[in-house]
Amino acid sequence: MRTPLRPLSRRGLLSGTLGSAALLALGGSLAGCGTKGAQQTEAGCVSEDRSESERKLVFSNWPQYLDVDEKDESKRPSLDEFIRKTGIAVTYTEDINDNNEFFGKVQHQLAACQSTDRDIIVLSDWMSARMIRLGWVQKLDPAKIPNVRANLLSSLLDRSFDTENRLSIPWQSGLAGLAYNGNVTRELRTVDELLTRPDLKGRVTALSEMRDTMGLLLGAAGHDPANFTSAQFDDALTTLRRAVDSGQIRRFTGNDYAPDLAKGDIAACIGWSGDVVQLAGADEKIRFVAPDSGVMLYSDNMMVPNKATHKANVEQLINYYYEPAVAARLAAYVNYICPVKGAQAEMEKIDPELAANPLIFPDEALLSKSTMFMALDEKQEKEYEGKFQQVIGA
Amino acid sequence: MTLLAPTGPGQPPPAPPAARSGSRRLLPYLLVLPGVAWLLVFFGVPLGQLAAASLYDPSGSLSTGYAMTWAVGNYADVLQAYWPQFLRSFGYAALALLLALLLGYPLAYAIAQKAGRWKNLLLVCVVAPMFTSFLVRTLAWKTILSDNGVLVGLLRDVHLLAPDGRLLATPFAVVLGLTYTFLPFLVLPLYASLERLDRRLLEAASDLYASPVRAFRRVTLPLSMPGLVAGALLFFIPASGDYINAELLGTPNEYMVGNVVDSAFLVRLDYPQGAALSVLLMVAILAMVFGWLRGAGTEAVR
Numbered sequence: 012m013r014t015p016l017r018p019l020s021r022r023g024l025l026s027g028t029l030g031s032a033a034l035l036a037l038g039g040s041l042a043g044c045g046t047k048g049a050q051q052t053e054a055g056c057v058s059e060d061r062s063e064s065e066r067k068l069v070f071s072n073w074p075q076y077l078d079v080d081e082k083d084e085s086k087r088p089s090l091d092e093f094i095r096k097t098g099i100a101v102t103y104t105e106d107i108n109d110n111n112e113f114f115g116k117v118q119h120q121l122a123a124c125q126s127t128d129r130d131i132i133v134l135s136d137w138m139s140a141r142m143i144r145l146g147w148v149q150k151l152d153p154a155k156i157p158n159v160r161a162n163l164l165s166s167l168l169d170r171s172f173d174t175e176n177r178l179s180i181p182w183q184s185g186l187a188g189l190a191y192n193g194n195v196t197r198e199l200r201t202v203d204e205l206l207t208r209p210d211l212k213g214r215v216t217a218l219s220e221m222r223d224t225m226g227l228l229l230g231a232a233g234h235d236p237a238n239f240t241s242a243q244f245d246d247a248l249t250t251l252r253r254a255v256d257s258g259q260i261r262r263f264t265g266n267d268y269a270p271d272l273a274k275g276d277i278a279a280c281i282g283w284s285g286d287v288v289q290l291a292g293a294d295e296k297i298r299f300v301a302p303d304s305g306v307m308l309y310s311d312n313m314m315v316p317n318k319a320t321h322k323a324n325v326e327q328l329i330n331y332y333y334e335p336a337v338a339a340r341l342a343a344y345v346n347y348i349c350p351v352k353g354a355q356a357e358m359e360k361i362d363p364e365l366a367a368n369p370l371i372f373p374d375e376a377l378l379s380k381s382t383m384f385m386a387l388d389e390k391q392e393k394e395y396e397g398k399f400q401q402v403i404g405a
Numbered sequence: 406m407t408l409l410a411p412t413g414p415g416q417p418p419p420a421p422p423a424a425r426s427g428s429r430r431l432l433p434y435l436l437v438l439p440g441v442a443w444l445l446v447f448f449g450v451p452l453g454q455l456a457a458a459s460l461y462d463p464s465g466s467l468s469t470g471y472a473m474t475w476a477v478g479n480y481a482d483v484l485q486a487y488w489p490q491f492l493r494s495f496g497y498a499a500l501a502l503l504l505a506l507l508l509g510y511p512l513a514y515a516i517a518q519k520a521g522r523w524k525n526l527l528l529v530c531v532v533a534p535m536f537t538s539f540l541v542r543t544l545a546w547k548t549i550l551s552d553n554g555v556l557v558g559l560l561r562d563v564h565l566l567a568p569d570g571r572l573l574a575t576p577f578a579v580v581l582g583l584t585y586t587f588l589p590f591l592v593l594p595l596y597a598s599l600e601r602l603d604r605r606l607l608e609a610a611s612d613l614y615a616s617p618v619r620a621f622r623r624v625t626l627p628l629s630m631p632g633l634v635a636g637a638l639l640f641f642i643p644a645s646g647d648y649i650n651a652e653l654l655g656t657p658n659e660y661m662v663g664n665v666v667d668s669a670f671l672v673r674l675d676y677p678q679g680a681a682l683s684v685l686l687m688v689a690i691l692a693m694v695f696g697w698l699r700g701a702g703t704e705a706v707r
Contacts, residue, residue: 045461048470111671118467145468195553213571214552261574261656276552276573389466393673400668401486404657 049122051146051317056124058149062323067100068130069321070328073311074105076133076183078344089340093331099324109265110138117316121147126318130325137222139179139312140172140386149315150177155326158333162352166378167310171386179312180329183285183347186299186370186381187223187307190287191279192272193296199279201302202231206254214278216271217251219263221399222384223307224251224281230305230382237382244395252402263403272297284370285347292346299370301380308381310350342371459680467674479681487665487682491689494661497576498645501583502591505640508584509591513632514625516592517599528596531589543582543653550578550654574656582650587643591636598632599625638697642690662686 080086087103094101107113113134117127122145134142142148153160159180173179191199196214199205205215217224226236228247254260261277262268269286271277273294287299315325331337335353342349343361349371358366369377387395458471463479465471484491516527534542549556550572557573560566572578602625610620626633648663662682669679 045465045471045473048468050468115671122467213574255657258656258658263657274551274553389468393466393675396673397675400673402657404490404660404664 047122049118049145051121051124053146053150056146056317058318058322059320060322061320065321066098066324067102067321068324068328069102069104069128069319070131071104071106071129072131072133072182073107076105076311076345077103078341089332089337092337093328096331097324097327099327101328107133110135114138114141121145121317124317126320127316129316130319130321131313131328132316133182133311133313135220135311136170136172136309136383137387137392139314141392142314142316143172143178144389147317148178149317149319149322151180151315151322151326151329153177155323156180156330156333158330162333162335162338164350164352166308166381167350170383179314180333181310181350182313182332183341183345184308184310184350185347186284186301186373186377187218187220187227187281187309188284189227189279189300189302190272190282190290191298191300192275192277192294193298194294195275196278198298199300202227202304205279205281206250206259211278212257212259213261214276215254215260216262216264216268216277216280217260217403218268218281218283219265219403221396223283223309224263225395225399226307226382226384227281227302227305231302233304235382236305236307236384238385241394244398248398248402255402255404285345288346288368288370301377303380306377306381308348308378308383346371348373455680456684458676459684461677461680463675463677465677471676476677479677480685483678483681483685487662490660490662490665491685493659494645494663494686495689495693497580497583497651497659497661498641498647500580501587501644502637502641504580504584505588505591506637509588509595509636510633513592513595513599517596518602518604531592531596535589539586540649543586543649546578546582546585547573547653550581573654574659576655576659578654579651579659579661582654583644583647586647586650587640590639590643594632594636594639595629596632598629602628634697638694642694645690646686 077087078089080088090101090103093099113132117129117132120127121142139148153176159176163176163181164184167181167184168176170176189199189202189205196211199208199211205211225244225247228251229236229239229243232243232247232250234243234247251260264271264280266283266286268277268280268282269290272280272282273290282299284299287297290297291299313325313329315322319325332341333351335351336357338349338351338354339357339361342354343358343365346365349355349358355366355372358372365371373381457473459479460473460475460477461471461479462474462476463482512531516524516531520527548554551557552571552573557566557571560572561568561570566572606624606628607620610624611617615623645661646663648661648667651659651661651664666679666682666686669675669682673679
């Protein structure tokens with residue numbers, strides 16, 4: 012038997028409304044006075060270095076970004092050698108999958124000047140710039156990392172967000188350019204072709220990283236990605252919007268374009284050199300194209316977050332990975348652009364074919380085409396990212 | 406109640422001890438206390454904070470912090486900028502619900518009334534996909550609908566799809582994904598209410614010369630209403646807030662409001678906008694649910 016629901020009385024309604032309002036007010040009052048700024052200063056958030064007594068460090072990196080032994084994937088030859096040489100125990104975790112996602116994970120600790128329990132984190136240029144702007148990373152001692160100054164590629168020295176090379180040191184670099192699958196389409200040379208060629212309609216993806224996609228489009232429109240105005244940005248964005256509206260661009264992706272490109276679901280895309288080199292290893296008809304209008308050079312950088320307690324140990328590790336022989340070993344596995352001068356000569360001994368690959372050791376011709384995206388302040392970042400996100404549908 | 410002592414006829418029942426009656430009156434409140442505390446801490450407070458964040462000064466930023474300025478304009482801003490995604494969310498969710506009803510009602514009916522000894526096995530089959538991650542299942546759909554996959558090849562061969570047509574990255578794929586993902590939430594409550602359906606009522610209906618269609622309309626459907634409404638709610642609410650299907654199976658032109666909230670919080674770091682969008686979505690769904698319940702009759706939910 013079913014009892015009919017008591018009709019909602021005025022009193023019930025009133026108390027219900029009052030109850031929910033009280034609940035909201037309680038939560039609201041906790042946040043009612045707004046939030047504090049997340050900015051930290053060197054003097055305000057001091058980190059202690061316990062490297063002398065604690066011979067260890069915690070290293071957070073992206074997946075497949077460190078060499079592993081061919082026979083035993085749990086062994087990491089270059090890192091194991093560092094541990095053997097220095098006696099510093101390294102806890103290596105592959106827990107960074109996405110810049111924004113990782114930022115979300117650590118932002119609350121760093122905003123409150125608390126430890127993230129990590130001594131090295133690896134993040135892309137623009138996110139490094141944001142971390143530095145927020146005052147969330149520790150300054151390294153140049154005297155303890157002499158190899159960096161000596162061996163870092165000159166095009167990566169003194170970048171706008173870290174003019175002294177003391178806050179973020181490139182781990183690996185890469186190029187954002189065009190890629191196509193020769194099994195399902197013919198050759199592709201320019202950004203315009205990618206965005207307008209009728210046979211590619213609906214079979215093109217671009218990157219959801221604003222700096223990579225917009226950098227290429229700015230270059231193609233004849234503007235300088237390293238130094239552009241708001242109007243020039245809008246101009247390039249209009250081209251992108253047209254390609255989205257016409258259905259030419261199918262999706263904006265992170266790393267996940269790679270399997271689609273390999274399968275031929277997408278015929279061409281804006282992609283990253285490292286991914287394409289790996290795909291080309293399995294299918295040589297998949298090609299990376301550096302359009303004459305320019306490619307974007309980016310790096311993923313090692314940084315020591317505030318309150319990490321093993322900075323001196325980290326400096327030893329950074330210096331170790333800037334030895335050309337070690338860098339060559341790493342590059343032979345990860346296939347991204349090696350930021351260490353002299354590694355190419357060392358690579359000759361490991362794998363001459365890789366040593367000749369311009370996407371790992373770029374030649375002058377390629378480097379001259381490459382640019383880095385303009386450093387943005389917080390206001391510009393919000394403005395440009397907002398406009399871009401609106402075009403890419405979110 | 407077990408506390409009542411057996412009393413002889415004619416004797417007045419002994420008065421319960423005073424102290425006991427006090428604690429007994431408190432008992433129900435003590436029983437709900439953990440639940441209420443949990444809701445208050447993990448739902449009430451964050452919800453209040455979200456509502457507060459939606460009124461922060463939109464010109465604030467992460468590094469400088471946000472000031473509370475009761476900026477009601479945030480709501481107008483997000484509605485103006487993202488109304489297509491809002492409409493799309495509800496449109497897709499409604500379409501998916503319709504599809505799910507067409508698929509799910511006969512399925513639930515068959516399992517409840519016709520499956521016989523296969524009933525349990527079939528029920529397990531309905532629930533089984535939930536044993537793997539939702540993400541993995543959506544990625545599997547990407548492979549199934551792939552441009553160079555078997556399915557698309559077949560559809561092209563029989564000319565159901567143009568030679569350059571595709572399934573992946575279309576609204577169809579997104580609606581299909583939504584339908585698939587949330588179908589069990591509709592089928593299970595429906596099954597529960599159809600299972601209790603008394604067959605004799607149908608026999609009576611046919612004895613009284615009702616055609617099968619009429620018997621369904623006048624007997625089966627009304628009796629399954631509670632399950633239908635509960636299932637439809639369980640389906641519609643998460644489906645309209647979903648963003649994984651649109652992200653993986655769609656294109657920017659299929660993005661739903663969930664994708665916008667995701668980007669506001671994680672990419673653009675525009676917390677007031679993200680919060681305003683979330684509150685709007687919640688209010689819109691609540692309003693729809695209330696409207697629905699009034700229409701369907703609250704009684705039907707039980």
